[in-house]
Amino acid sequence: MTLPTSALIDKYGLAAPRYTSYPSALQFDDSFEETPFLMDLQAQKGDIAVYIHLPFCRSMCWFCGCNKIITRNQENADRYLDYLAKELQLWRPHISHNTVGQIHFGGGTPNFLTVAQIDRLNALIKCYLPVQPGVEISVELSPDQLDEGQVQAFARLGATRASIGVQDTSPVVQQAVNRIQPQSCNIEAIGWLRKAGFNSINVDLIYGLPHQTEVSFSKTIEQVLALDPDRIALFNYAHVPWFKPAQKVFASDVFPNPMLKLAIFNASRARLEAAGYCYIGLDHFAKQDDELAKAWQLGQVKRDFQGYSARQSTAILGLGMSAVSQSEHAYRQNHKDLKAYEAALDSGVLPLAKGLSLTDDDRIRRHVINQLMCNLELQYKVLDNELGIDVKAYLDRDIAGLRSLVADGIVSTQETGIKVTDTGRLFLRNVAMQFDAYREQQEGRCSQTL
C-alpha cells in the first residue's frame, strides 16, 4: 500500500546531494592528480565548454549558497580581471588545439562589472580562448543591479542567453532574505535583453524561502509568467547554515514546512504546465518549442553544475575563483579564497585547490546517476552498450536496495530496467543516492530533498 504524502516526506525528505556532479564536490580533496584533466583536454574530439566565475555582489542575499564576495568597490573587479588574464595565459598552451563551443558567466553577479569591465572581459576572451564561430554564450544576471548598457556590452561579447535571478516577487519574502527587487526591474531587464537580441531567457525561482505561502508563491508564478521567459528553474531552497553561516540569520520557524513546500511546488508545476511549459527532470521548466524541452522529449538532456542543459561538452574548463572543471576522468576546483587564488597565479601556477581523479566505478555510477537525473529511468540494455558491462549484474546490490522505494511507489522495476514514477520525481535525489558509492559520507552534509 502506498504511503500518504506526509509519511513519504518523513521517510524520504532526507539530506542528499543535488547530483549536479558525481561524485559530489564533497569528495574533492587536495590529493588529486593534475594530469588526467590535461590528458582529457588533449584527447577531446569536439568543442570544450568554458565556465567563468565572476564573484562580486553589491549586497548579500541571506539564502545564498554561491561562492561570492560582497563589495561595492568597483576596483576589485579590475584587479580580478587582471588575475583572470593571468589564468587564461597559463591555460593557453593547454587548450591551443581545442575549440570552445560554449561559454557561461556565473557568479556572484556578472553584471557587477561595469560596461568598460565587460568590454575588457570580451577582449580577454577574444585574445586567449580558441572560440568557435557560433559559440553559445550565456550569462547570469541580477535585474536589480542591471542597466541597458551592461546588457548591450554582454551582447557585444556574443551572449545570446541569459539567466536572471528573481527567486520570489513577494515584498515580504524579499525583505526577509535581503533582496529587494521590484517586478518593474524584472520587466525592464527582460525588455533590454529581448531588444539586444537575447533569444533564450531563463528565470530562477526558489521555493522554501522564509514566509512563503501557497498564495504568495502563486502570485510570484503569475508575475513570472507575465515576463514570458523561455525557461524557469524552480529550485528547492538549500538550507545549509553549517556551510553557509549567513543563513543562520533565519529563525527556524520562518520556513514553510515540508508539506507546505510540496504544496507550493505542486501548485507551481500545475500552473506552469497549464501555461504550456514542459516539466524537465527535477526542477526545470521550458516552453515546448525551447531547445531544452525538445532535448527532454528526445532523452538528450544533460546535467552539470549549472543545472540542466540541452547541450554540454564532455570537458568543461572552469576559470576564476572557486570554478570547477570537469572531464571524462577528472574534476578539479580552483581556490575558493580570493587571496589563495591570486597567490597561486602570482607564483605562475594554476590556482587549483582540490579535485578528484575518477575511478572506473565513479565513471559508471556517474553515467547511471546522470541517466536517472536526466531521463528518470535506467534501461539496462542501453547502458550495457554505452558502458560495455553487464549493468544489472554490476549494480546488483544497489538495485536490490531499491526495494522500499518500489514498495512506496517512488520507482518501478522491470526486467529491462527501472523507472522513476511521477511521485518519485520529488524524491529523485533519493533514488540517485541509492547508486552513490559515497552515500554514507554524505549524511549531514547536504540539504534536505524536501
Ligand code: SF4
Ligand atoms: S546576487 Fe546571487 S550570488 Fe550574489 S548574494 Fe544574491 S543570490 Fe548570492
